[in-house]
Amino acid sequence: MARQALLAALDEGWADPARLYREGRRARLLLDAARETAAESVGCRPDELAFTPSGTRALHDGIAGALAGRRRAGRRLIVSAVEHSAVFQAAAAHEASGGTVAEVPVDRTGRVAPEAYAAALREAPEDIALACLQSANHEVGTVQPVAEAAEACAADGVPLLVDAAQSLGWGPVEGRWSLLTASAHKWGGPAGVGLLAVRKGTRFRPAPVDERESGRAPGFENLPAIVAAAASLRAVRAEAAEEAERLRGLVDRIRARVPELVPDVEVAGDPERRLPHLVTFSCLYVDGEALLHELDRAEFSVSSGSSCTSSTLVPSHVLRAMGVLSEGNIRVSLPRGTAGTDVERFLEVLPGVVAGVRERLGAPEAVAAAAAEAAAETSGLVVDSLGKRCPIPVIELAKVIGDVPVGEVVTVLSDDEAARLDIPAWCEMRGQTYEGERPAERGTAYRVRRRA
Amino acid sequence: MARQALLAALDEGWADPARLYREGRRARLLLDAARETAAESVGCRPDELAFTPSGTRALHDGIAGALAGRRRAGRRLIVSAVEHSAVFQAAAAHEASGGTVAEVPVDRTGRVAPEAYAAALREAPEDIALACLQSANHEVGTVQPVAEAAEACAADGVPLLVDAAQSLGWGPVEGRWSLLTASAHKWGGPAGVGLLAVRKGTRFRPAPVDERESGRAPGFENLPAIVAAAASLRAVRAEAAEEAERLRGLVDRIRARVPELVPDVEVAGDPERRLPHLVTFSCLYVDGEALLHELDRAEFSVSSGSSCTSSTLVPSHVLRAMGVLSEGNIRVSLPRGTAGTDVERFLEVLPGVVAGVRERLGAPEAVAAAAAEAAAETSGLVVDSLGKRCPIPVIELAKVIGDVPVGEVVTVLSDDEAARLDIPAWCEMRGQTYEGERPAERGTAYRVRRRA
Numbered sequence: 001m002a003r004q005a006l007l008a009a010l011d012e013g014w015a016d017p018a019r020l021y022r023e024g025r026r027a028r029l030l031l032d033a034a035r036e037t038a039a040e041s042v043g044c045r046p047d048e049l050a051f052t053p054s055g056t057r058a059l060h061d062g063i064a065g066a067l068a069g070r071r072r073a074g075r076r077l078i079v080s081a082v083e084h085s086a087v088f089q090a091a092a093a094h095e096a097s098g099g100t101v102a103e104v105p106v107d108r109t110g111r112v113a114p115e116a117y118a119a120a121l122r123e124a125p126e127d128i129a130l131a132c133l134q135s136a137n138h139e140v141g142t143v144q145p146v147a148e149a150a151e152a153c154a155a156d157g158v159p160l161l162v163d164a165a166q167s168l169g170w171g172p173v174e175g176r177w178s179l180l181t182a183s184a185h186k187w188g189g190p191a192g193v194g195l196l197a198v199r200k201g202t203r204f205r206p207a208p209v210d211e212r213e214s215g216r217a218p219g220f221e222n223l224p225a226i227v228a229a230a231a232s233l234r235a236v237r238a239e240a241a242e243e244a245e246r247l248r249g250l251v252d253r254i255r256a257r258v259p260e261l262v263p264d265v266e267v268a269g270d271p272e273r274r275l276p277h278l279v280t281f282s283c284l285y286v287d288g289e290a291l292l293h294e295l296d297r298a299e300f301s302v303s304s305g306s307s308c309t310s311s312t313l314v315p316s317h318v319l320r321a322m323g324v325l326s327e328g329n330i331r332v333s334l335p336r337g338t339a340g341t342d343v344e345r346f347l348e349v350l351p352g353v354v355a356g357v358r359e360r361l362g363a364p365e366a367v368a369a370a371a372a373e374a375a376a377e378t379s380g381l382v383v384d385s386l387g388k389r390c391p392i393p394v395i396e397l398a399k400v401i402g403d404v405p406v407g408e409v410v411t412v413l414s415d416d417e418a419a420r421l422d423i424p425a426w427c428e429m430r431g432q433t434y435e436g437e438r439p440a441e442r443g444t445a446y447r448v449r450r451r452a
Numbered sequence: 453m454a455r456q457a458l459l460a461a462l463d464e465g466w467a468d469p470a471r472l473y474r475e476g477r478r479a480r481l482l483l484d485a486a487r488e489t490a491a492e493s494v495g496c497r498p499d500e501l502a503f504t505p506s507g508t509r510a511l512h513d514g515i516a517g518a519l520a521g522r523r524r525a526g527r528r529l530i531v532s533a534v535e536h537s538a539v540f541q542a543a544a545a546h547e548a549s550g551g552t553v554a555e556v557p558v559d560r561t562g563r564v565a566p567e568a569y570a571a572a573l574r575e576a577p578e579d580i581a582l583a584c585l586q587s588a589n590h591e592v593g594t595v596q597p598v599a600e601a602a603e604a605c606a607a608d609g610v611p612l613l614v615d616a617a618q619s620l621g622w623g624p625v626e627g628r629w630s631l632l633t634a635s636a637h638k639w640g641g642p643a644g645v646g647l648l649a650v651r652k653g654t655r656f657r658p659a660p661v662d663e664r665e666s667g668r669a670p671g672f673e674n675l676p677a678i679v680a681a682a683a684s685l686r687a688v689r690a691e692a693a694e695e696a697e698r699l700r701g702l703v704d705r706i707r708a709r710v711p712e713l714v715p716d717v718e719v720a721g722d723p724e725r726r727l728p729h730l731v732t733f734s735c736l737y738v739d740g741e742a743l744l745h746e747l748d749r750a751e752f753s754v755s756s757g758s759s760c761t762s763s764t765l766v767p768s769h770v771l772r773a774m775g776v777l778s779e780g781n782i783r784v785s786l787p788r789g790t791a792g793t794d795v796e797r798f799l800e801v802l803p804g805v806v807a808g809v810r811e812r813l814g815a816p817e818a819v820a821a822a823a824a825e826a827a828a829e830t831s832g833l834v835v836d837s838l839g840k841r842c843p844i845p846v847i848e849l850a851k852v853i854g855d856v857p858v859g860e861v862v863t864v865l866s867d868d869e870a871a872r873l874d875i876p877a878w879c880e881m882r883g884q885t886y887e888g889e890r891p892a893e894r895g896t897a898y899r900v901r902r903r904a
Contacts, residue, residue, distance in 0.1 A: 054671030207548065
């Protein structure tokens with residue numbers, strides 16, 4: 001549908017909709033029609049909706065415009081700890097220009113408690129300019145209590161911006177939000193189109209502006225892509241309920257079977273209040289990038305929030321905020337139309353792939369005997385993992401823990417940022433006591449007390 | 453070519469080039485190849501070139517990033533008076549945040565004198581952060597002395613940003629520029645793609661950023677459009693020299709014939725140092741919007757810089773800066789491949805269209821007799837055009853000038869912003885003496901002394 005609409009609009013909608021000649025007027029009609037279609041799917045008025053070049057730009061420009069419009073009201077921005085990185089980029093720009101940012105924490109499922117959101121609104125309430133909350137998390141699929149947050153914001157006169165990128169293809173965002181953003185390629189539409197809805201009455205001052213998109217999204221409109229975006233949103237919505245139920249069943253199967261098939265796995269996110277198509281899990285003693293490449297060889301295209309797969313060597317901020325394991329992290333996103341047989345084949349392939357990676361890394365199961373030998377050589381109760389990257393520090397900890405007397409402490413030295421997240425997460429999974437960290441001569445010393 | 457490349461890239465390049473699975477790697481290869489192709493056409497290194505969502509965004513982000521990168525060097529921005537409005541939008545945002553902006557004037561052809569540019573660099577030189585100059589003007593086609601400006605900037609250690617939107621399809625921008633912007637749809641590429649080149653060694657600090665496009669253009673890449681943009685740029689360049697010569701001949705014909713065929717026309721812009729495909733002229737006593745609609749009915753799609761066709765009721769800032777007539781303004785842009793027969797038909801149609809619009813408006817030629825009668829009724833030497841829009845004030849001035857004794861003054865009262873430009877321009881065209889303006893009880897009083 002997106003492709004058909006794009007091709008048609010390449011013929012009919014190449015001209016500048018700001019021009020008065022016939023090709024321009026035709027382009028204007030197409031743009032108006034696309035805006036009406038998309039606004040209906042969003043649940044707003046057409047004149048409240050602007051098309052932006054991407055979801056990221058909608059977030060950057062939406063947050064900046066709302067903060068500028070509310071500058072006299074305050075300089076405080078409230079965000080959840082698990083927003084999309086584009087929200088944190090906009091927040092960093094806000095801080096750089098003298099504003100403040102407050103983060104609302106999440107629980108281990110990645111969910112913001114409505115009470116925690118309300119509490120953040122009560123802190124320095126006279127200074128709050130804007131609050132942001134995603135409709136659902138992009139890494140673990142957990143659905144957020146947007147309607148409750150919107151009520152709390154409305155009661156305090158604070159505009160709420162909802163990042164609906166993950167959920168808009170499945171349905172409108174309920175509740176009294178003030179601003180909403182989304183991204184067309186997330187619902188199967190084309191690249192190059194984001195949505196920014198700004199409800200009437202919401203103060204908004206973008207800069208710099210031109211005369212396009214009500215002054216909210218400058219630059220020549222990407223009309224063929226906009227037409228494709230609107231048409232595909234309507235199309236996916238028409239079958240959203242049925243497809244959501246089907247994909248939900250497939251994800252339920254992955255959530256249930258992976259921990260049965262693969263030892264030492266943690267499935268992340270809320271098992272009930274979640275997106276239909278997304279599931280994330282982490283495998284102890286596995287390098288996320290190696291796992292991803294092995295799955296790619298088996299023709300499964302998955303993502304990872306492990307630090308090993310990130311150019312910044314920092315693990316996913318979402319997993320970190322949740323306090324769950326990030327090593328060997330895999331995110332499976334089922335496209336609409338995914339066949340159940342593909343999911344079954346994934347479940348067949350996965351255990352062998354994980355075991356293979358663990359074996360190559362010398363993980364505990366594979367080297368039980370070797371570990372016992374190594375333990376004899378361990379010089380006291382310090383594991384030196386300096387210079388070694390995720391998941392090696394945790395693998396080395398797991399190798400020696402059996403040799404630590406119950407009640408005693410082992411110290412892991414590591415300079416890998418992922419260890420900060422993964423050693424406490426391993427302790428939680430393994431029933432050991434994490435005693436905290438302290439700076440070491442090189443890197444950081446993580447202390448773990450053997451409980452059993 | 454753009455369409456073929458777009459279609460191919462829809463199949464091969466839909467995935468996220470930041471991902472490690474095979475579809476992502478394939479997308480990355482396409483992106484890298486497009487960047488190499490485009491960089492070769494621009495004349496820069498691939499790692500100096502970022503793809504943005506539009507030419508406007510390239511200008512907004514390029515100017516903001518260069519200003520932020522040079523914040524410690526100074527807060528002064530130099531622009532020519534005839535830049536694209538996106539430059540002035542970025543300049544306004546800079547002023548709003550405490551910066552200063554200096555405008556370099558142009559002559560009646562719309563050209564910046566190299567000496568004037570150099571003089572602007574000598575004013576407050578310790579505070580200059582950035583200088584901007586278009587490669588060629590988007591309304592009148594005049595080519596700017598970019599290489600000279602670049603030399604002057606380089607001598608002073610000031611980065612020069614060149615807006616190459618109008619000329620990049622015809623050839624690279626020579627000279628030691630530091631930043632360059634362009635827009636794909638201007639060379640026949642798709643909507644949704646701009647270019648931002650930042651030479652190595654140029655200080656640049658964009659905000660907010662993500663990990664895409666070297667941190668210079670956030671948001672999911674519009675890869676199919678990027679591939680189409682690069683392929684089409686290479687394709688138009690391959691035949692640019694030949695096509696430029698052909699179109700230059702057609703524009704020469706328009707520039708020569710229009711003043712012969714239509715009385716009271718002023719052709720704008722430099723007749724030699726100009727873009728091959730663009731020509732702009734203004735017709736006295738004509739409403740630009742009416743002219744545009746009549747030409748549209750004759751199947752010619754043209755633009756206008758008259759205030760009557762602008763939603764802001766302000767005439768084109770380019771024509772204003774040049775001090776030339778804006779009423780009845782028509783911009784003809786010949787697409788590549790325009791047939792000579794189409795130009796001949798345009799020249800056939802135009803005189804009748806202009807005469808028709810003039811007749812309906814009661815312009816001098818059409819109502820010579822009526823004007824003489826009206827003159828008898830003229831109450832002294834004041835023409836009250838309050839509440840009347842362009843081109844009526846000039847038409848009424850033209851009607852009475854014959855009745856003003858030589859050496860005497862007639863005063864035109866007008867509250868239309870276009871009169872400020874068009875009454876002096878009319879005086880220049882008609883050999884009358886413009887004596888200046890003063891505020892009146894309502895609107896402005898423009899004084900014209902009859903010379904002959």
